[in-house]
Amino acid sequence: MIYTDKEKYSDILVDSIAYLENRGFENIKADIDGYETPKSYIKKGSDIAVTPDIVATKEGRKHVFDVSLKSEKPKLLKSKWLFLNTLSNLKSYRFKLITTRGHYKFTNEMLEAINLSDKNLIKI
Structure with a gap:
């Protein structure tokens, strides 16, 4: 999710963290109060910062999670996903x-638009 939606959907972020904890993820860093903030990446030449919503480890491998919710700025969300996907690779x-109920179609359409339709969604 983009920065402007953080306050509006903080409950979904908390639910996502609880879900990951139940699945055995450790060292969870999240962009929310009460957790350590993940590393931010700043776009050179501008003031745009990209911060993953959740970063966690499981079995020694680092996982980067982004919460996908309907947004007023889909172009910014697409560029964030492309960046995080490239960084992960x-x-x-x-x-x-x-993603959560009510946001599946939006998420799938966005993924198809940026050719990441092979990504498996975690549906909460």
């Missing part, structure tokens, strides 16, 4: 999207 991380 370069560093041998796993990149996954978490």
Whole structure:
């Protein structure tokens, strides 16, 4: 999710963290109060910062999660996903999207638009 939606959907982010904890993920870093903030990446030449919603480890492998919700700025969300996917491929991380009921169609259409339709969604 993009930065402007963080406050509006903080409950979904908390539910996602609880889901990951139940699945055995450790060292969870999240972009929410009460958790350590994941590393941010700043776009060179501008003030745009990309921060993954959740970063966790499981069995020694780092996983990057982004919560996919309907957004007013789909172009910014697409560029964030493309960046996180590329970063994950370069560093041998796993990149996954978490979505909830009512946002499945939006998420699938966005993934098809940027040729990431092979990504498996975590549906909460």
